[in-house]
Amino acid sequence: MTKLEYKYLHSIDSPADLRRLSLDELPRYCEEVRQYIIEQCAVNPGHLASSLGAVEIAVAIHYIYDTPTDKLIWDVGHQAYAHKIITGRRDAFSTNRKLGGISGFPRMAESEYDAFGAGHSSVSISAALGMAKAAKLSGEDFKTVAVIGDGSIAGGLAFEGLNNAGSDKTTDILVILNDNNMSIDKSQGALNHYLLRLSTSSKYNRFKQGLWGMLSRTPRLLNLCRKVGNGIKHGLLQNSNLFESLGFRYFGRVDGHDVKLLVRTLRALKGINSPKLLHIITEKGHGYAPTKNDLSVWHAPGCFNPETGERIEKAAKSTRMQDVFGQTLLDLAKLDKRVVGVTPAMPSGCSMNIMMAEMPERCFDVGIAEGHAVTFSAGLAAAGKRPFCNIYSTFMQRAYDNIIHDVALQNLPVIFCLDRGGLVGEDGATHHGAFDIAYLGCIPNITIATPSDEWELRNMMFAALQSDAPFAIRYPRGSGRGTAWKDMPFEAIEVGKAREVRQGEDVAVFAFGTLLPDAEKAAEKASLIGVSTAVYDMRFAKPLDEELVVEVGRKFKRIVTIEDGVIRGGAGEAVVKLLNDNQITTPVTTLGIDDKFVEHGTVAELRHLCGYGIDDILHAIVE
DSSP: OOOOOOSSGGGOOSHHHHTTSOGGGHHHHHHHHHHHHHHHHHHSOOOHHHHHTTHHHHHHHHHHSOTTTSEEEEESGGGOHHHHIIIIITGGGGGTTSTTSOOSSOOTTTOTTOOSOOSSSSOHHHHHHHHHHHHHHHTOOOOEEEEEETTGGGSHHHHHHHHHHTTOTTOOEEEEEEEOSBSSSBOOSHHHHHHHHHHTOHHHHHHHHHHHHHHHHOGGGHHHIIIIIHHHHHHHHTTOOHHHHTTOEEEEEEETTOHHHHHHHHHHHTTOOSOEEEEEEOOTTTTOGGGGGOHHHHTSOOSBOTTTOOBOOOOOSSOBHHHHHHHHHHHHHHHOTTEEEEESSOHHHHTTHHHHHHOGGGEEEOOSOHHHHHHHHHHHHHTTOEEEEEEEHHHHGGGHHIIIIIIITTTOOOEEEEETOBOOSTTOTTTOBOSHHHHHHTSTTOEEEOOSSHHHHHHHHHHHHHOSSOEEEEOOSSBOOOOOOTTOOOOOOOTTOOEEEEOOSSEEEEEESTTHHHHHHHHHHHHHTTOOEEEEEOOEEESOOHHHHHHHHHHOSEEEEEEEEESTTSHHHHHHHHHHHTTOOOOEEEEEEOSSOOOOSOHHHHHHHHTOSHHHHHHHHHO
16 A cells, blocks of 8 residues: 555544545545545554545535535445544544444434435435435425445335335435445346346447536536436336336436546435436445455454555454354254255355355355345245345344344244354444343244354354254354354254253253353352352253253352343343243343343443443352
8 A cells, every 4th residue: 555645634623624625636535535534444444445435425425415504324334434434523433343433334313315224224314215215305405315225226216216216296305325246245146137137238328428528517418317327217218217216317427436427416416306226337445555465354354554455363262153153054054954044145254165165056145135135045045945045133123024024924944043143342222232132032932042152153153054943042242152063963953952051059050052161251250259050051042952951040049141132132031931820939130131222342341331240140140
């Protein structure tokens, strides 16, 4: 990376400052912002490649639109680092994703320039339409812009927003489609192929490029562009423009890294008071050569040397839980021809790419479409397959009706593997897998497994394959405790049965999931001060081991439950109910996440803030 001397970066503290630059000064400012993002993310990891590809978009929008009066909504938020730097958070950017620092995603409570929060995909068009309608109802004169990219246009909610927005020709909304052919992994699906065809029509693009050259310099040609451009477009593309069929005026394709062209284009479009879509082509990781080696890795690369691009990888304590899932899925697929894998655009994130490499025909990346992933899995199960549907816990929330109506109600053997269950750390409130035990626990027919280590995850996947009913396995981001698992023969784990891992006489600790090692450490500390503590690996949040819970409740003076999720509706409350149903009055302390959203920070910091770090468990034992 050739290092620039900062000429403009530190003098721009707001979009108003940005607008004082001349058009010719903007390319240099874009390069400075890009360099600053690289320098900061090298030592404070974040979502790098997406934001590098969206620098010129952010600069051009803030240059032309009167933000924050005009509303800018990002979808998804990991494109928005340049936006944060422009809007007064340049100096705070070093605290990005740290405890007490700024969020890695747009957040309304953080800045007036963050018109809408965006941690999950495909929400921007619906939100922008709502704001545009509110402006019309209130008689306010502001513009709304939705920037949707990284594969989010394929999400069902995006289509619902497009369909609704295009139905009213008087709605003043601009959708900017940031087309980089990537989400985290390469984008999949018919829409992606359509966009490629739309973007690569040589006749259309030669004509369009010339027309846009005239339009951007001579706004009076706008009406001519509307009449002639649309006619040529339909002729060359054989009436295939999906967006115009939904009621949008389509403009594109435009080079998303030519900031001068973007500025001229947006200035022209700003005067069109109807639904319009600008299709821009960008490159994920643009301007930083090392990203071209592996864009999936550079989506969120961790620490790296900004000069060379060499990644600084921390030595893992043990295998990542998602890799245990990926390898075990392949092993099970070799044993049982019914096994298939399903993921909504996260094959590398969840490690389903391990099976994809050997059995691509039995793995399905359905794009950013969680609800579809669940119902598609239900269809597979109804036809005799055994789908392992891997969705991050926080994203599974988006498919709740599909889980109930399409899987549980019909008692279909879909196996949900909920990656990132529990606190995930720096991604914060939008990404914590805090609610899965609670939101699944109230649904009939579903088993909820909470493996405490790699070996249990592997064997719970084996147990799920033997089940003829819905089965959910939730496990955290990152490494387990280091238990041997690879190439180990499968062993049956009886559903709904816990195991005692430490004997004691005074207090019993029920640990759900990978918090088990922390419970054991706290119990050991308690023994040093005379409190004899038993520890149980509960293994399943549903069904509970009722016989064990009742027996323990009658034997011990007190019980402590620990789970990496919300207390309300969680496994601890299920323990309390079971004891109450059996007229057992043993006091129970439930540890987990209180009735609040948890911010960003390291997992250890957040567990302590939520009251279930090792010292907090110890305090609950000896209080």
